[in-house]
Amino acid sequence: MPQFLILAKDYTDAYALQRRLSVRETHLKRMRVEKAEGHFIVGGAKLNKEGNMYGSMLVVQLENEEAVRQWINEDPYITGNVWEHVEILPFKIAEV
Template sequence: MLYVVHAYDYTDEQALERRMSVRERHLEGAKILKAGGHFVMGGALLSPEGKMMGSMMVVDFDTESHMNEWLQNDPYVTGNVWEKIDVKPFRKADV
């Protein structure tokens, strides 16, 4: 099952510092997800000024509980980077 994750960063003064302090761990986790066939695509959400304000990922997990287990252990969650997370099942259009 595919899931699209939209996650929005906290907006306090230390938010960018927290993001940057765990960014490499987050990206390493994405590489591990990709190697396991769970990462489809993703990247940073940008403000109109071009500043990172969140993330978007499309991930592939057998069950919602497996997806939630991954999500709750992501460094952007455990490091208090993402304030609001919206996850929805996703179906890719076959065009």
């Protein structure tokens, strides 16, 4: 199944981190389910110099880019107005 790299950048307003933290556990719960189903491979938060989260990186495997877009649009970080910009790139994990 095709793999994709997702690079997400959070909003930068004064309440952005607060919104992220308020939906974080719901997002992580979803990622646990998606990992068990084989869609979510690896991911995590991007950190700034202060150690605060300001974005995300995920590697997923889904049928196509359209499926990835739909998958992203269902994420609490989208519905909770955390991610402002999301980039989707075709990707392949190296088999080493």
